[in-house]
Amino acid sequence: MAEYTAETEHGLQPAPPPGPVREFWHSFKENRGAVIGLVVFSTFLLIAIIAPLLAPYGPAQQFRDHLLQPPVWQDGGSWQFPLGTDPLGRDMVSRLLYGARFSFFIGVVVVAIATFFGVVIGVIAGFAPRWADTLIMRVMDIVLSFPSLLMALVLVAILGPSLINAMIAIAVVLQPHFVRLTRAAVLSERAKDYVTAARVAGSGQLRIMFKTVLPNCLSPIIVQAALSFSTAVLDAAALGFLGMGAQPPTPEWGTMLAEAREFILRAWWVVTLPGLCILVTVLAINLMGDGLRDALDPKLKRS
Structure with missing residues (x-):
């Protein structure tokens, strides 16, 4: 860590240690890839929020006279549709912008559900009797x-193809990772002196579990949540591509790929552009997750 000094009337004296936010940022910014990932992620998030203001047309608006029109830089393209149109004459720019909205909505909802239930079950498993802990972990396995x-x-397939059911399915699939991670962190914390002191002070079991121990287990959970965000976006796109996720005409990137796959040889942009959006988003989130891991894990911090 960098040494901080402050000038006082007695000369240079060590300054008080930086706050947790400043210390986190100092460690995070050392990873240039993580900073780039954060910038790209923030840009996509902003685009998703203000998509209705940026999109020149509605995501389902069709222009029947401009089916599969190429991007502006290719012969036959025009500035009316800078990134071209899809097989139904819908503007690619508008659909990609709204697609960011759906992808980020999926990521937020899935990670929130998986994190909440995974953390609760993981904390319970960490404090449960041995037979209950074993039962929970075998189910997760x-x-x-x-x-x-x-x-x-x-x-x-059991719930029925839809965006909501796809999010529920992905959350169920991601939940065991949070359960295992939280349980391992709880087991390492529950034997420490501050937990014993809380018990001696008369704290109840629930208070010890969720107010004393859990806050000290949040660092790995935050990193797992960030990395799970990219997994949620990828899995949602895969389900959409297979026709089991968001249904047409929803402008979700995976669904856009599925609608356009038969035109890949004569209209490359209808497949390439949604694929690039998925690639850049997932790469940015993974880079940011690596930076979070380095900044939040004391064992990985540089001296």
Whole structure:
């Protein structure tokens, strides 16, 4: 860590240590890839929020006289549709902008559900009797034994293809990772002196579990949530591509790929542009997650 000094009337004296936010940012910004990822992620998030203001047309508005019109830089393109149109004559710019909205909405909802239930179950498992802990973890192991996309497909097939059901399925698939991570962190914390002191002071079991121990387990959970965000976006796009996620005409990036796959040889932009959006978003989130891990894990901080 960098040394901070302050000038006083007695000369240079060590300044008080920086606050947690400043210390986190000092560690985070050392990873240039993480900073780039944060900038890209923030840009996409801003685009998703103000998509209705940026989109020149509605995401479902059709222009029948401009089917599969190429982008502006290709012969036949025009500035009316800078990134071209899809097979139904819908503006690609507008659909990509609204697609960012759906992808980020999916990521936020899925990660929120998976984190909440995963953390609660993980804390309970960490404090539960041995038989209950074993039962919970064996159930989680069974879920993890299936490939995540296959498990999500099975759940969506049972619930029915829709965006909401796809989000529920992805949250169920991601939840065991949070359970295992939280349980491991709780087991390492519950034997420490401050937990014993809380028990001696008369704190109840629930207070010890969720107010004393859990706040000290948040660092790895935050990192897992950031990395799970990219997994949620990828899995939602995969389900949409297979027709089991968002249904047309929803402008979700995976669904856009599915609608345009038969035109890939004569209209490359209808497949390439949504694919690039997925690639850049997931890459940015993964870079940011690596930076969060380095900044929040004391073992990885540089001296």
